[in-house]
Amino acid sequence: MKQKTGNESPLGLLTRVLLVVVLDAAIGWFIYNSVQLGFTQLAAVLAVVLVMLNIIFLLPQAYAYRWMAIGLSFLIIFVIYPILFTVYVAFTNYGDGHLLTKEQALKSIQQATYLPEEGKSYSWTAYKSADNQYVLWLIDSNGDTFLAKVGEEIVPAKPGDPGIGEADSKGIPQTIEGFQRLNTLLAAADKELPNIKFGVEGGKTVQVRSPSEAAELQIRYLYDEATDTVTDQETGEIYYNIDGTFTSRTGKTINPGFRAVVGFKNFIQFATSPALRGPLVRIMTWNFVFPTISVLSTFFLGLAIAIMFNDPNFPLKKIIRSLLLIPYTIPSLITILIWRGMMNPEFGIINRTLERWIGVAPPWTTEPIWAQAAVLLVNLWLGYPYFMLVTSGALQSIPADLYEAATVDGAGAWVRFRKITLPLLLVAVGPLLIASFVFNFNNFNLIYLFINGGPPIVGAQTQAGHTDILISYVYNLAFASGGRGVQYGFASAISIIIFIIVGAITLAQFRFTNMWEEVSQNV
Amino acid sequence: MSSTSLAQTYQRISSSKKFQERFSIAIRLVIAVFLIFFSIFPVLWILSAALDPRNSLTTQDLIPPNWSFDNFLRLFNKDPNFSFGDLKYWTWLWNSVKISTISTVLSLSLTTMAAYAFSRLRFAGRITLLKAILLIQVFPNLLALVAIYVLIFQAGQIVPAIGLNTHAGLILVYMGGSMGLNIWLMKGFLDTIPRAIDESGMIDGASNFQIFYQLLLPLLRPILIVIGILSFIGTYGDFILARILLNDSSQYTLMVGLQIFTAGQFDKKWGVFAAGALIGALPIMITYLALQDQIAGGLTQGAVKE
Structure with a gap:
């Protein structure tokens, strides 16, 4: 049958070009966001669909495919891609303990901290609220003073600031709004205090090391991209990437693990x-x-x-x-x-x-x-x-x-x-x-x-x-x-x-x- | 009368063709009664359960004493003596009707337009694509369940309106199946419509789309109805995709809702389940029986009930 693509009206042409522009913009935006979130496979399949739609709507030879362009897109995204994705997942360890991508897992691993034996230290005073919340008043070696709360950035503070009472003879505020100052003996005997991390997880955090000293926590695990290993700063132990879990020579592992290709392991297990x-x-x-x-x-x-x-x-x-x-x-x-x-x-x-x-x-x-x-x-x-x-x-x-x-x-x-x-x-x-x-x-x-x-x-x-x-x-x-x-x-x-x-x-x-x-x- | 003549009479009667035929029909009718009993007993039983206000599997008889419509009223979940936490029957029914209707209309339009191209246009890759469509259907989407789940989860991270627990996400997945066996059915039907109709339109200067929309579409009505009904029933009865993609009780489809409702302590919900099952199944049953000849015609083309 004769195909009538040659005598398309100017209005038809305009509609077609507009349609392509809209589709490109929408799918392009979707691809951009997929990449941002690390959904590489999804971005790839959408890119395939995008190219296909452009060819179908712009090339006159592909005219017949315009009749099924949307159906084909759905077929690719919701039928063929899941089949291919299933094949891919079959060769990975995707599952509990390995749900995250490597980037996400590393981010989580690198948030772990430890209390170093040495390092920048502060003298501290603790305040406790009625519902067992704590804040620390910190003085560093230069005499600068800070207020440290759990889950908030550690900020420089001065006695007399809003919510902070007047200083005593040692320059430590008598009161902090909502909190009761603990005397040195009570503070030293407090069992919970040494376990609390003040500051923001992943940022600067401070923990009580001894009755006289609080110290800044340090990142525990350092990732080396060149060797794909993680080093424990506290013990010096090196962890190797084995099938999506950082594992030391002695068999110790770091949680969480991440998605990794493990070859035929699942089939061998079967x-x-x-x-x-x-x-x-x-x-x-x-x-x-x-x-x-x-x-x-x-x-x-x-x-x-x-x-x-x-x-x-x-x-x-x-x-x-x-x-x-x-x-x-x-x-x-x-x-x-x-x-x-x-x-x-x-x-x-x-x-x-x-x-x-x-x-x-x-x-x-x-x-x-x-x-x-x-x-x-x-x-x-x-x-x-x-x-x-x-x-x-x-x-x-x-x-x-x-x-x-x-x-x-x-x-x-x-x-x-x-x-x-x-x-x-x-x-x-x-x-x-x-x-x-x-x-x-x-x-x-x-x-x-x-x-x-x-x-x-x-x-x-x-x-x-x-x-x-x-x-x-x-x-x-x-x-x-x-x-x-x-x-x-x-x-x-x-x-x-x-x-x-x-x-x-x-x-x-x-x-x-x-x-x-x-x-x-x-x- | 002597015994010999009795035997002779018997022989004469039984060898007469008419008697043989009647005897055979009688036997077959008896068998038919047994088979019909086997076939409709569950339906009668559920009807009786629905009408038995005691709402219990344990005590149910085929003829309920003091029958009433109490179980149907309990579906509203407002009876304080029979309150079922997450029972939102009418929401589920509405969700199912809504999802099935939208999916059917969308997928019918995609199917019909694609079938038009396959039937009327000649283009490179036509036969390959037709065969591929047939082959892809071999893999049930059930097998790619994990992948579909992840796909919809990721889509939802970008646009929450098509993510997990949304009807739009579920409908999109159903759309993936529109390039399926139905294209073959529709194309087969289109092939039987004479080309002369297209040509008459072409002489009048109509575009392909005008020919499709104004000349062919009205002629496709019978097959559109059959495919539409089959596809509606298929979506309406789907369980597993809806089960994994929807996780909030007010989003459930009827099938998911009924399944979750019956999990645990089934015997104490039996009558209410029966009432809900009847309302959910009767319209489909009647449609099927009314259109059984047309549907059987469609089935022999190779589709298996899902």
């Missing part, structure tokens, strides 16, 4: 850590068993229903189909929670009924095998209507004369099903079976909402249960660690492993079904 291996093998096995049984059970029940009611003369066909479709029409979160209530082992209707009729109340939530059965049963309920819908559609497309010919040749119902229905059906719905497998492979909602992965695997290092699948395990690692600390890096590494499994299954499917060829013919 494969080898004995504390993880037990639960992970179980989770992996179940992660394949669960979708396999789910797909087979939902497919065959859906297909059985479709075949049973495929007859056009069947009475009440429409209403039966609608009633059977109901599980599919309710948001799954709601139905999963309903099933959770119904399958409550003590109070739920299912166990109350079973108990009354056959005297057995299966422990749906506490015994691994029953919990797995419960999850599969609920998923059968949730999933069969989908296959009922798609197989009844596919059944109608199988030509009737095939069945007639088979009947003439003496084939019974079972043979006709196995030799005609099933193979032809599988061609049509095969990709949907794979898609359903992949969906259930990551069916987080069901596992998490119905049973939260339980019952727990005894002795697991991180929260893990007998019905947990990888994705719910990842969620626990990243967001709900129950006091054990979040492990974004490790969680992302497992996400990558799921990516690879799911991607391999899908690619294999594309190859088997020649989907690409079909796709190419259709476009």
